Amino acid sequence: MKKTGYCARYLICTWLLLLFHSGYAQDTSALIFYTAGGKILTMTGNQPTYVESVVVQHGKITYAGSKAHALRYKKAHANMRPVQPGEVLMPAFIDAHGHVVQDATTADLTDLSPAPYGTVNDIPAIQQAIQDTIRKSPTDTAIIIGIGYDDSRLKELRHPTKTELDVISAAHPVYVAHVSGHMGVANSKLLHLLGFDIPGATVPGGVIVKDGDGKPLGLVMENAHIAVLLFIQKHSAAPDPAKVMQSLLRSEKKWFSYGITTLCEGRADPNAINLVRTANQQGLLSGDFIVVPDYDLNRYQLPALKPYYNKYDGHFKIGAIKFTFDGSPQGRSAWLSQPYLNPPLGELPGYAGHPIYHHDSAYQFVKSVFQLGMQVHIHCNGDSAIHEGLHLIDTLKDFVQKDMINVLIHSQVCRPDQVPLFKKYNVMPSWFPTHCYIWGAWHRDSILGPARAAHISPLKQGLDNQVLFTIHTDAPVTPPDLLTAVYSAVNRRTYKDNQVLGPDQVISAYEALKAITINSAIQWGEANTKGTIEVNKRADLVLLKGNPLTDDQRYIKIIATFKDGQKVYGK
Template identity: 35%
Template sequence: MIDKILITTLAIVLLLGCENKSKQMETATANLYFNGHIITMDTEDPTYADVIVEQDGKIAFVGTLEEAEKQFSNLNKIDLNGKTLLPGFIDPHSHFGMVSNTMGQVDLNPEPVGTVENIDDILIKLKNYKEENNIPDGEWIYGWGYDDGELAEKRHPTKKDIDKVLPNNPVYLQHTSGHMGVANSLGLEELKVNSETKNPKGGNIDRFPNTQDPTGLVQETAMYPFVRLMLEKLASKQEEFFETTQEYYASNGITTAQDGMTDRNTIRFFQSQADEGKFKIDLISLAGYAELESNLKDTTLLFKTYKNGFKIQGTKLVADGSPQGKTAFFTKPFLTEVPGCNHDCRGLPSLTQETINTLFVMAYEKDNQLFIHCNGDATVDMIITAHENACKVLNQPLDKDRRTIIIHAQFSRPDQLETFKKYNMEPSFFTNHAYFWGDVHVENLGKERADFLSPMASSIKLGLKPTNHSDATVTPIDPIFTIWTAVNRVSRSGATIGEAEKVSPFHAIKAITANAAYEFFEEDIKGTLSTGKLADFVILDKNPLTVEAMEIKNIKIMETIKEGKSIFARENDNEIVNKN
């Protein structure tokens, strides 16, 4: 008798539960998007859905209008009016903190990002910045984005140039590559760089011909003290520019951003902003390798775990430099003159093989995901060697699902791509280089190497899941432009840089949605329009899969939606609304 009562009671509870759930589905408001191009990105070929339903910040339904109306009685219908809805863009690699810091610096970018054409333009901008901002003598002034290859003089500015307009302020100008910069005389003096200073390992202090007198140009590890001081100086402005930086990312359709190398203090700052509820988008941080050992021992640092929209995913290593700056490390030499080098100029690694080996062992032992900056093929060889060594030392499988990410991987050879596939490593490419520096790469490296820049098509054929990034501040945050460069691979001069490596618009989008989610172990919650995933959307005015290839870059972001909430909207062609 007791058993019968228990069974009856349980049946009633279950029945009531089902009724309550059914009533909740009927009464809870759900947003249904229809009458547009809804591209799900969850298949190997383009697939469209008639409608998509968002409820409580997640995707509740993807399918036909008829089926949606059967399941949901309380639908708020949103007419897309022919626009295109995609998963929110996931940033595979940029520098959120550096983007924020540029808001307190002088913009020295050439066209199409800025207006600088020659060294005189740089000097005028520096002088005007001091005057317009009432900066007193003795205070540091920073600039960013100059590109010696795009200056009329085809050279870096020197300390003598800068001293002409700012003799009483220490100055440091960051090169567009982020791998070198120029200081004036006071700047060099403050960092104790002079004719007696020796080049650090993995770096170069450029000198005037036939002397030991520094020109002001510091490359790779030689620039680290200048960048470290700059970050300290600008740290006080982090909070001031944080909101604006988020809005900038959101306005470009990005719902998950990355800070590509974050020191401990900035990690704490980001987490404090997250804990105060200030995040509109998700932010993924990569901790710096210099603090790897202490980071792995610190139980307060939660890797791979979101807390209020912020997480530390893994660790960033910098293994070489910049190809356009001629500091990337190659097996074959550059074809043009390299500053500070007279023979067999193949660039230079930033770390020794021994150091990289040690870092890999430390990370793999603790299952800490590694993201390694490397551009030249010689550096890729070093990374593969370090991977093999760590697996041997730790007795781990070579193909364990660690998702070690090779950031840029720009001049990886075909055999190296095959090794990535064999070892479960993934490349994050940088096809924007084809536009910004494709012509320079042909000159410096030759057409064969330049044409295999960021080989997305070859990687996809091998079954890899490549992503594609902006590396902002190196190039602007603009996922639409990134899609355009992957599809067209057109340089500034209009030349095609690697016809065979062009990809379809669908695969270019996949690199910043489904593949990007996979890069961060987030494929279960992001990257495709699939039931149960977060309702992170971007709405475009046109469909990238159907417009003429060269017109892709003109597509506009109309709205960005994070977990069902609109965080950016363009009301019309001229008016933009940033939403709280």
């Protein structure tokens, strides 16, 4: 018996060895990464684990282990890629929540980003940037749009007003959109075209900020902001489809340049969905695009989208359905249980934000998505919105299918008592720790006060409560720079004054890297194919200059990004 068992094992091993050898001998697409002073980080397990080599064939990882074993089967036609000293090869990053189509469709608008990502740092600079755009405008009545201004980082520490936009041009409707994507400022011309200057004008679920006499000041928020965007879309010249497609592919390359091979459009309107589907049908996409349709803008098309839910058609799939329950804390439109430290323009002391939906409407809308057998991503920034999202999903648990992974996006102002509820209700948070870096001082000094600000994106409490979470960039709110998000999770230092915001919430670099690799794969239901370097997983890989476990992640360079074994960025 022992002899027979030994022979059987010998024959099986010989067969596998021949198969392994034959694959390399015949497959001209073989790619072998091997350590030559650098490291290969697999992201498997609870501690950093390394291998000496990775073999890729037909877009998949066929071997991960010793260098001697892999090189033994090296053939002249195999593409050998050494991992040099100071380099780290690891799984490519996965976009848990971003807006790649929004990035594409706004790429040609006037960029109003302040430091550290731009140079528009005060209101005169906004005016100058808009004036420069008007000089290039083909008509004297075209709607002029700027994007990405941030009152928290402007010298004046406030929003511009309609009057400050009026002095730029009386003929052109002008709109400047806030970096949060939840608000913006219109000039008098645009306010009039929208009817927002009519006494008593309102927008359900939105705010038209007014002075004491009931006249609009220019700032509009939430659904009023959406109304502006829809008006602009309706009254602007139809975009050139070829140029829009070029912009999408340009944004895809931008995501690749940050090491991301699975891309997300986290709040898609019908045009965005059709754009990605068309690009996919034409075979133009290299990355995997996960699209999350906005419920309000797609509610009647959801049954038609169901066949694409959680299942790729080429490089396209529907990942979830998006709801937005409140606004942004940095813009002071998140829905809180306690007042803002300083109320926003047009509000009185005691203001704590507001919900987008009435509770009964939210209940019916989310229930209808669950009844279709689809999961939800709910934008919840303030603790009141987080409460609504968590308890709504728990109330509807009988309609939640076993394999659904429901996510609360951002979950910024999360109270300590709320963190354990994510585990209890089987809900996954996707936190946004870059807030600590970019807006940390603003939250601490102007928005939330020190105690609440110190607990935004409570990653360590999440770990302590065994809450599985991802982290994201919300690009283009910030660039799709997940390594800076990792830096923020590990350090929680503010950009403005380099102070640590909530030292008890810092986590290790390895846990932060898990949040953008294997945890994100789990969020999207793709843990069997992505997120770690393991045999039979897709060869989505990124080669870094620098060690993300020990170096300042902000300064690590992306050398090359590989999607299904093919290089899509770098050298």
